[in-house]
Amino acid sequence: MSPRKTRKRFALATALALALLLTLALAACGGSSGDGSSGSQSPSSSDTPVQGGTMSLAYLSEPSSLDPAVAWNVIDWQIEHAIYQGLLRYAPKPGDAGNVLIPCLATEVPSAQNGGISADGLTYTFHLRKGAKFQPPVNREVTAQDFKYSFERMMSSPRAPATSFYMGVVGADEFVNKKASEIAGFKAVDDYTVQITLKTPDLSFLNALTMEFCDVVPKEWVDKWGKQFNRHPLGTGPFIFEKWSPGREIALNRNPAYWESGKPYLDKIDYQLSFSPPTALLKLQSGEIDALGDGVPPADIPRVMADPQWKQYIYSQPLIAISYMFMNVQMKPFDNVKVRQALSWAINRDKLVKLQAGQAMALWQIYPKGMPGYEEGKVFYGYDPAKAKQLLADAGYPHGFKTMLYTDNVDPNPKLWQSVQADLAAVGVTAGLKTMSNNTYYSQQSTPKTLTAGSFGWWMDFPDPSDWIGPLFSKASAVPGGMNSSFWWGPELEAMYTKAQAMTDPVARIKKFSEMQQLISDQAPYVPCYQPIQTTMCSKNTGGFFLHPVYQIDPTQYWKK
Amino acid sequence: MSKYIVRRLLWMVVVLFFVSIITFLLAFAVPGDPAKSIAGTHATPEVLQRIRTELGLDQPLWKQYGLYLWHLIHGNMGYSYETQLPVTTAILERFPATVMIAVFGIFFELLIGIPVGMISALRQYSVRDRAFTALSLIFLSLPGFFLGMMLMYFLAYQVQIFPLGGYEGWTAPLYGILPGLTLGLGGAAWYSRMLRSSMLDILSADYVKAARAKGLPERTVVWRHIMRNAWSPIVTLLGMDVGWFLGGVLVIEVVFGIPGIGWQAWNAIQTQDLPLIMGTVLFAALLVTVSNFVVDLAYTWLDPRVKYS
Numbered sequence: 022m023s024p025r026k027t028r029k030r031f032a033l034a035t036a037l038a039l040a041l042l043l044t045l046a047l048a049a050c051g052g053s054s055g056d057g058s059s060g061s062q063s064p065s066s067s068d069t070p071v072q073g074g075t076m077s078l079a080y081l082s083e084p085s086s087l088d089p090a091v092a093w094n095v096i097d098w099q100i101e102h103a104i105y106q107g108l109l110r111y112a113p114k115p116g117d118a119g120n121v122l123i124p125c126l127a128t129e130v131p132s133a134q135n136g137g138i139s140a141d142g143l144t145y146t147f148h149l150r151k152g153a154k155f156q157p158p159v160n161r162e163v164t165a166q167d168f169k170y171s172f173e174r175m176m177s178s179p180r181a182p183a184t185s186f187y188m189g190v191v192g193a194d195e196f197v198n199k200k201a202s203e204i205a206g207f208k209a210v211d212d213y214t215v216q217i218t219l220k221t222p223d224l225s226f227l228n229a230l231t232m233e234f235c236d237v238v239p240k241e242w243v244d245k246w247g248k249q250f251n252r253h254p255l256g257t258g259p260f261i262f263e264k265w266s267p268g269r270e271i272a273l274n275r276n277p278a279y280w281e282s283g284k285p286y287l288d289k290i291d292y293q294l295s296f297s298p299p300t301a302l303l304k305l306q307s308g309e310i311d312a313l314g315d316g317v318p319p320a321d322i323p324r325v326m327a328d329p330q331w332k333q334y335i336y337s338q339p340l341i342a343i344s345y346m347f348m349n350v351q352m353k354p355f356d357n358v359k360v361r362q363a364l365s366w367a368i369n370r371d372k373l374v375k376l377q378a379g380q381a382m383a384l385w386q387i388y389p390k391g392m393p394g395y396e397e398g399k400v401f402y403g404y405d406p407a408k409a410k411q412l413l414a415d416a417g418y419p420h421g422f423k424t425m426l427y428t429d430n431v432d433p434n435p436k437l438w439q440s441v442q443a444d445l446a447a448v449g450v451t452a453g454l455k456t457m458s459n460n461t462y463y464s465q466q467s468t469p470k471t472l473t474a475g476s477f478g479w480w481m482d483f484p485d486p487s488d489w490i491g492p493l494f495s496k497a498s499a500v501p502g503g504m505n506s507s508f509w510w511g512p513e514l515e516a517m518y519t520k521a522q523a524m525t526d527p528v529a530r531i532k533k534f535s536e537m538q539q540l541i542s543d544q545a546p547y548v549p550c551y552q553p554i555q556t557t558m559c560s561k562n563t564g565g566f567f568l569h570p571v572y573q574i575d576p577t578q579y580w581k582k
Numbered sequence: 583m584s585k586y587i588v589r590r591l592l593w594m595v596v597v598l599f600f601v602s603i604i605t606f607l608l609a610f611a612v613p614g615d616p617a618k619s620i621a622g623t624h625a626t627p628e629v630l631q632r633i634r635t636e637l638g639l640d641q642p643l644w645k646q647y648g649l650y651l652w653h654l655i656h657g658n659m660g661y662s663y664e665t666q667l668p669v670t671t672a673i674l675e676r677f678p679a680t681v682m683i684a685v686f687g688i689f690f691e692l693l694i695g696i697p698v699g700m701i702s703a704l705r706q707y708s709v710r711d712r713a714f715t716a717l718s719l720i721f722l723s724l725p726g727f728f729l730g731m732m733l734m735y736f737l738a739y740q741v742q743i744f745p746l747g748g749y750e751g752w753t754a755p756l757y758g759i760l761p762g763l764t765l766g767l768g769g770a771a772w773y774s775r776m777l778r779s780s781m782l783d784i785l786s787a788d789y790v791k792a793a794r795a796k797g798l799p800e801r802t803v804v805w806r807h808i809m810r811n812a813w814s815p816i817v818t819l820l821g822m823d824v825g826w827f828l829g830g831v832l833v834i835e836v837v838f839g840i841p842g843i844g845w846q847a848w849n850a851i852q853t854q855d856l857p858l859i860m861g862t863v864l865f866a867a868l869l870v871t872v873s874n875f876v877v878d879l880a881y882t883w884l885d886p887r888v889k890y891s
Contacts, residue, residue, distance in 0.1 A: 082849070083841075085664045093622045179636050182621035184629060248666060267675040268841020269749060293748070296839040299731070300747045303739045309746060460614035460854055482624065492624065502618070502627045 068564050074581025075289040076563065078574065079301035080314035083268055083294045086251035089236040090175035093182050095573070096292075096314065098233050103273055103290060103577050104156075105236035105256030108147050108168070108215065109227060111484075113578045115338065115567040117391060120484035122227055126150050126163060126237065126257060127215075130227070133525055142222030142525040149213040153280040155239045156261045160278070163237055163257055165209035171237045172207050186229040186482075191218045222523045224530055228483035259285035259577050268295050286565075286580035302558070306331070311560040311581075312574055319380050319433075322556055337556045338568040339382055341391045342480040344373075345547040346426075346441060347506040351470045354424070355507075359416035361545040364474075365402035367409035367448045373437050373551050381551040387489065387538040389552040391570055394486035394534035401542040401549075409448040421449025427466075427475030429459040434476050441550075466506045469499075477506050477547065484571065486534035490518050494541055509546030583882075586890040590878070594871045601867040602654070602860065606647050609856050616663055616854040637663060650860065659864075660857035662850070669861035673843055676830075679749045680842035683834060684827035686755075686762020687769060691823065694766060695773025696816070702774060703781035704804070711778075718771035730764040730837035747839035761838040765831060769823060776819060780812045813884050821877030822870075829866030 084097040089105050092098070108127040111119055122130050127147040131137020137146050153163050175181050176197055187193055191206025206218040219226060229235075236256055246253045254262045259281065260273035271292040275285060293310060298318040302325075304310045317325060317335065325331045348355040348364065355361055370383035382390070385400040413421060426445075428438040435456050445452045452474075457465065465471050482488050492498050496515055498505035514537060521533035541547075555573065559566040564580040617633040618625065625633075634640045638649065653660060659669035667675075698718075702711040721729070737760060738744045744760050784790060785808065793807045830844020843862055850858035881888045 086666070093624075179632055180620060182625050182629060185624060185626045251666065267672075268679070268846070293839075295749075295835075295841045295845065296747060297836050300734070300837065300839050303734065304746045307739055307742070307746060458612070458614070460619055460852065461612065464613060464615045464618060500627065502615075502625075502630055504624075 068582065070286045070565060070580045071582060072286055072580070073288050074286075075291055076287050076312070076576050076579060076581060077291040077293055077310040078312045078314045078576065079293045079296040079304060079310045081295065081297050081301075084271070087254040087262070087265075088251035089233045089238065089254075089256075090171075090178045091180045091182065091251070092233070099314070099572065099574055100271060100273075100292060101233045101236065101254070101256075102258070102572050102575065103260040104254045104258045104262055105233060105238070106258050107231060107233070107235045107237060108149075109231045111231065111569070111571045113569065113575065115569065117570070119570040119572075120391070120393070122231060124150075126153055138525065142224075142523065143219050145217045145219070145226070146210075147215040147217075149215065150280065151213060153257055154278055155242075155257055156255050156276050157278070159239045159242050159255060161239065164212045165215045166212070167237050167239060168215050169203075169207055169209045170240050172235060173204055174238070174240075174243065175234055176204065181234070183232065183234045183482075186232070186234070189219045189221060189223055189226065191220055222525055223487075224525065224527060225483070225485040225487040225522070228485045228488075232483060260287075260290055270294060285577050287576060290576045305558060305560055308560065311563045312566070312576075313557045314574060316555055316557040319378055322378060322380065325558065331558070334561060334563075334566075335556060335558050336566065336568050337554055338570065339390050340480065340553045340555045341389050341484060341570055342478065342553055343384060343389050344381075344437075344550045344553070345477040345479075346474060346550060347466075347472075347477040347547050348474045348545075349470070349472060350507055350509040350546055352473050354416070354418065354422055355474060357416050358544060359412050360418065360422075361548075362402070363409045363412035363416065363448070364445065364450070365409075365545045365548045366405045366412065367450070368441055368444050368548055368550060369404050370550055371404070372440050372444075376437055376440060377433055377551075377553075380554045380556060382554060384549040384552045386549055387541050387547070388486055388534075389481075392481065392484060392486055392489065393531045394489075394538065396535055396538075401538075402545070406444075406448050413449060418449075421451065423451045424453075425473050426452045426454045427462065427472045428454070428456050429462040429476065430456045431459050437550075438476055467502050467504065469501060469508060472506070475506075479504070486531070486537075487518075487522060490514070490534065490537060494537075494546070507546035509544060511540070511544065514540055583890060587879075590875055594868075594875065597871055598864060598867055602651070602864055603647070605860055605863045606650065606856075609854070609859055610643060612854065614854055616856060619853045619855075620663055650857075654864075659861040662858045663855045664850070664853050664858070669857050672846065672858060673861055673865055676841055676843045676846050678752060679840050680828060680830050680835075680844065682749070682752060682755070682758045683761040683765065683831065683838075683840060683842065684824070686758040687765030687827050687831075687834075688820070688823060690762050690766020691769035691773055692820075694770035696777060698770065699774035699777025700781065700804070700809075702778040703785065706782065714774060718775055721767045721771040724768070726764055726768060726831070726833045727837050729767060730761065730834060733760050733764055734838065747837070749838075749840045749842075757838075757840075761834050761840060764834055764837070765827065773816060773819060776815050777812060780815050781808055784808050784811050810884070814881065817877055817880055817884065821873045821880075824873040825866070825870030828869045828873075830862075 080096050082096055084092060084100060085094060086092040086097060087101060089101055092101065106125050108125060109122045109130055110125040112121045112123045124130055126149060128150055129135055129137065131145045131147060149163065149165060155161050155163060173196065176184055176187060176193060184197060190204060192201055192204045193206065195201035196204045208216045210216050238256060242255045243250050252265055259276050259279045261276045263272040263274045265271045271294065273290040275288045279285065296304065298313065298315045301310065301313050301315065302317060302321055305313060325335060346368065348361050350356050374381045374383050385402065386395060388395040413419065426438055426442055428434045438454055442452050442454050479493060492504040494505060494510060494514060495518065496510040499508045499510050517533060517537050517540065521530050524530040524533065555568065557568065557574065562582040564582045566579055569575050617630045617639065620633055621629050638646055650660065661668055662672050665672065698714050702714045705711055734746060738746045745757050749757050790803065790807055793803045830842045830847060832844040832848050835842040835845045847859065847862040850862065882890065
């Protein structure tokens with residue numbers, strides 16, 4: 022999913038953040054300069070969890086839906102993760118350890134070793150945990166049939182945004198095109214065994230299956246609520262949906278019959294909606310809420326970091342997301358690989374990081390840090406304007422050329438792309454800069470031969486590099502409406518990708534993906550620019566707080582001190 | 583008079599009809615794809631096509647508009663693309679919060695604006711008048727989000743008198759005070775300036791001199807003779823404010839975390855949620871036309887010389 026749905030709202034919030042900053046300056050409540058060091062990562066990890074209490078989180082936006090088959094915004098998933106569950110989930114740990122799949126409603130993660138994945142890599146077998154029940158009032162044990170029902174319901178939902186992830190399941194095509202009444206490759210073998218057969222081996226299928234789209238839902242409840250199910254969620258998770266006051270609040274209560282003993286710690290989660298990040302920060306500092314769903318407003322980060330009272334409650338992690346400059350290889354002069362390489366040397370990433378007050382890290386690879394396939398310390402193109410000029414001369418543009426750069430109007434993009442514009446000018450490339458509203462931008466960007474070059478952002482769906490290669494660098498995605506904005510693809514990469522997807526050895530497979538980034542970098546269809554950093558804050562009486570690479574904020578793991 | 587009312591009501595329908603056409607065309611003129619906004623970036627062309635078909639976006643424009651109008655006449659404003667809720671429900675769910683800040687906003691505008699305007703006019707060029715003039719200029723030029731943040735920081739965070747934003751329904755009116763005050767302080771500046779100048783015009787009128795000359799008490803002069811004639815610009819302003827405030831004041835809603843219809847409309851525009859955009863614009867247009875109509879009728883009561891035929 023692209024970061025736009027969460028980020029667009031910040032355009033307005035930025036103005037508010039500046040207002041808050043001005044207010045604080047006026048208040049002039051005696052500032053100490055502080056050392057500016059980042060907060061410690063685990064002030065409370067040594068504490069023992071406590072049962073009970075309410076945790077309040079503030080968010081700016083409201084979920085569009087809590088139906089796992091269709092919802093895909095960041096806030097939708099964060100709330101769904103407390104209510105619904107699927108076969109697997111990610112380990113509740115910060116950093117790379119959080120990218121590891123662990124069993125949830127299945128008893129183990131299928132692998133070739135435990136026999137869960139067949140020798141040909143096509144058939145996945147999941148054994149279900151006995152005794153896991155749907156929440157009241159359904160109160161019934163979850164069976165393999167429920168998984169089959171939920172999966173087919175999602176695949177047949179006219180609005181399901183993510184069916185493309187699951188078209189590799191045998192019979193999915195026929196089912197989606199209404200030529201079959203069920204998905205033949207998704208079987209409930211008995212009450213406690215789910216078996217899924219794929220057309221071609223694909224290890225990332227386990228990640229795809231772990232997205233909230235495949236959460237299990239009870240048929241009787243869905244039938245009862247019909248179209249309104251999206252506002253009356255019910256699953257097997259640690260929290261039960263209590264109420265949704267439009268625009269104000271979504272409240273969840275602890276599930277007393279939850280299958281995982283001792284969990285969750287909290288009695289209640291209270292998602293407070295419609296609070297802009299600056300207002301949410303004031304609320305957190307006055308003790309009204311416990312975590313900032315949308316993070317600390319960038320303008321306030323230096324101030325809270327310098328505040329000895331608060332800096333230990335600040336948490337940061339690099340988001341597994343990227344910002345690139347795409348160059349449309351269908352358009353001149355970007356059809357010339359030397360030109361693309363030249364521009365790859367020309368952009369000053371450190372300046373882009375500085376312009377964001379350090380809330381980003383310079384990126385020199387195709388994959389962001391945290392994504393398997395990322396190679397620690399590797400730099401494909403550094404910052405070297407002289408080299409860029411040389412390559413431009415080699416390409417037949419000794420005096421540069423004129424072109425256009427495009428970006429959306431979401432803060433901080435216009436500011437950052439002015440910096441890129443200046444970098445290009447320094448190597449002789451005169452680029453105009455045009456900004457558009459983000460909705461317009463996304464549709465223009467996916468129209469062939471329309472935009473020459475510009476900003477491009479991508480946010481992972483799951484921690485597997487196929488989520489980068491497939492949407493951004495494949496032939497299948499270089500179509501109108503696709504996300505391959507540079508419209509570059511190569512037969513060699515296609516072959517490597519197909520081969521990697523068929524590999525069953527996870528280590529060798531990831532190595533293959535690292536090789537792919539070498540091949541892509543040689544062709545330079547995108548210039549990697551930076552990776553955003555997420556910074557948020559929790560209250561003084563929140564226990565066990567950490568940021569998760571996939572779930573980000575995960576109150577199913579926190580407690581109140 | 584009844585003829586006049588009928589004519590005005592018919593005109594209202596015409597105005598709303600044109601508003602609906604313009605909004606519809608504008609929403610379509612914006613490049614972008616609502617289907618993509620619904621389904622996100624992973625949607626395949628087939629998924630997008632399926633959504634367009636479901637929403638009727640693959641039909642010609644005139645047909646889509648015709649269908650919209652047909653449903654509208656039957657009282658159906660359609661379903662939000664994003665949440666699939668009926669647009670009427672979506673607007674009505676959010677409307678009470680908007681009404682609350684509108685009521686508080688207008689209350690503070692009048693509470694502050696009218697006395698200040700009267701004092702300024704009756705004591706022209708006094709220290710108080712000059713001070714009020716300066717303050718008016720300050721509040722007129724302060725952006726709402728800045729004033730709102732300041733009020734919240736000092737009156738809710740530093741000194742914890744009011745809640746730090748939010749909306750808890752009509753049973754908790756305390757939540758409406760700071761947003762209302764933010765709207766009201768800016769508005770009061772308008773009202774006081776307007777009232778001051780309209781009163782100053784009247785103060786030198788012969789009938790005021792006559793009233794004073796025949797020895798009427800000052801209170802009677804001010805209320806019966808001056809104010810009665812100075813109300814009209816205030817009522818005009820009030821009519822405009824009612825329509826505007828009830829249409830949702832986005833900035834105030836965002837600063838104070840109030841789930842009103844302004845914010846909802848803004849989100850709808852971001853996601854090209856056409857039925858919700860249409861619904862909110864028409865609703866707001868209806869409020870503006872109705873409040874203008876009420877103002878025009880109020881003139882006849884305020885000033886018997888005004889007659890409509």
